């Protein structure tokens with residue numbers, strides 16, 4: 001009878017190793033597939049030199065510090081109450097769990113000691129008592145799981161909001177370097193890993209810690225001698241886990257890089273699907289993607305082999321412990337130093353300790369994952385690269401004693417000795433000590449060969465980038481002293497290839513509504529949108545669409561023609577009634593009708609504004625009040641069309657004669 005019970009117990013106890021393998025594989029394989037970065041050491045704010053955009057964007061090396069852990073834990077500080085409650089409930093449920101082996105031992109001894117009615121009465125009492133205890137445990141578990149899961153979601157939401165906010169406020173140079181897919185991945189996946197590390201993982205880790213401490217204590221309480229035997233495999237296992245952890249970390253970095261590359265291929269090909277199809281490159285792209293995912297599979301084989309070996313070893317050592325405890329415990333029992341109940345309790349505690357210790361290994365790994373994921377998020381949130389936006393309610397009303405009005409923005413624009421290199425390409429001097437005056441309220445056409453820096457001037461005016469030397473002024477006020485939001489709200493832009501949002505035409509035009517004047521009543525805004533569309537000659541085609549202004553334009557506006565997109569973009573730009581209008585003319589010719597409509601709209605809206613046209617068409621250039629010709633990073637020539645054409649061997653004349661302009665034959 002005793003032997004039979006022991007074999008039953010032994011077969012039950014042989015399962016923990018399986019259980020361990022299963023639970024840990026589930027946890028450990030849950031890596032973020034798209035993570036493309038590794039950890040870096042972040043110094044405290046005070047002694048940290050401002051990292052360059054390049055530094056922030058590249059993937060740094062790994063070193064774990066306490067400040068990194070502290071930062072991660074601070075994510076949970078708003079949820080102290082909920083997490084505290086969850087931890088309280090955790091102690092209750094762990095207490096209940098840990099009492100199970102103790103009571104099981106008592107029941108086994110009861111079976112040995114009492115007979116018939118006495119046994120029946122005692123068993124009944126014990127059962128009701130345990131039902132109560134387990135009920136409390138179940139309630140505590142329910143509360144803990146609910147609180148931890150909802151807290152994790154609350155943290156994820158907060159980090160996502162902060163991160164989205166942080167990303168949108170970054171300087172343009174940041175976006176030059178970062179891949180869209182990667183940023184989206186940070187928002188969706190990394191935030192989740194971070195949050196889990198400080199909620200579910202803390203809860204699991206604490207449970208593992210309390211259960212292993214209590215389990216070890218109770219093992220020593222029952223039999224110090226057996227406890228020492230049982231715990232002999234822990235130190236070698238811990239060493240094995242560290243070695244294993246390092247190997248897996250290296251391997252998983254490779255796996256993540258591989259997955260990121262595969263995702264990059266998919267991301268870029270999907271967004272350029274027209275190019276892929278136009279060149280019939282489907283097979284080529286499928287092959288490329290297959291190669292990327294196959295290399296990931298090869299790494300996964302290695303990873304699986306390592307996991308298999310490690311958990312095979314832990315399972316084996318777990319079983320060896322059970323066997324040695326049986327052996328030594330059996331001898332102790334024969335010497336009457338231990339009861340069968342004590343031995344049973346002991347074995348169950350040994351089982352729980354085994355589970356809990358591997359729970360601790362897993363906790364460590366999850367924490368590392370959280371820290372890893374948080375590195376890139378902290379780098380993004382690092383305010384060194386943020387634009388200085390202020391709430392519209394706090395916008396200053398004057399600057400240098402001048403009121404901030406559209407009249408100020410209509411003054412002459414001066415680019416004074418501007419030198420500029422793009423931060424991501426510091427070797428190329430795009431503008432070299434350039435000086436240019438844009439007459440206020442007039443039309444200036446900027447022309448020059450491709451890549452001469454025409455669009456760059458517009459980007460500097462919008463303060464997407466800061467020049468390394470020189471100053472841009474409107475009137476006498478340097479633009480870098482103006483509130484950024486205010487400056488931009490007074491400049492309307494129509495890029496060369498306008499990109500629309502995948503919403504309705506109405507929403508796309510209304511997007512131009514200046515955020516400085518918030519809370520505009522819907523009816524007024526609608527009228528303004530229609531008026532802007534009329535001015536931009538867009539209302540004709542919009543009214544012919546079945547859903548008119550509510551027509552969805554498709555991703556990036558692909559459901560509209562080039563000319564229609566231009567006119568929607570023009571409507572959006574003029575909705576805010578900007579003092580300065582920057583138009584980057586399309587290099588490719590639109591159809592005659594669209595061309596006419598765009599040109600006519602432009603003529604209407606040029607009145608009483610300073611207009612800078614990055615011009616590619618001779619017809620536009622001829623109509624401009626002034627023409628500036630860029631050459632070798634400077635303004636080579638500036639004047640009216642007639643003046644520039646009269647310069648013998650002039651740059652402009654050459655430009656016209658080499659037919660680089662779209663309608664040069666006109």
Ligand SMILES: Nc1ncnc2c1ncn2[C@@H]1O[C@H](COP(=O)(O)OP(=O)(O)OP(=O)(O)O)[C@@H](O)[C@H]1O
Pocket residue numbers: 176422424425430448449450451452453454455456457
């Ligand atoms: N975001 C950027 N990062 C790095 N280099 C850039 C960036 N944008 C433009 N450049 C480089 O700066 C130079 C000037 O570019 P810009 O777009 O101002 O030329 P452009 O005169 O407007 O050309 P095009 O007429 O062909 O549109 C080019 O050599 C270009 O490769």
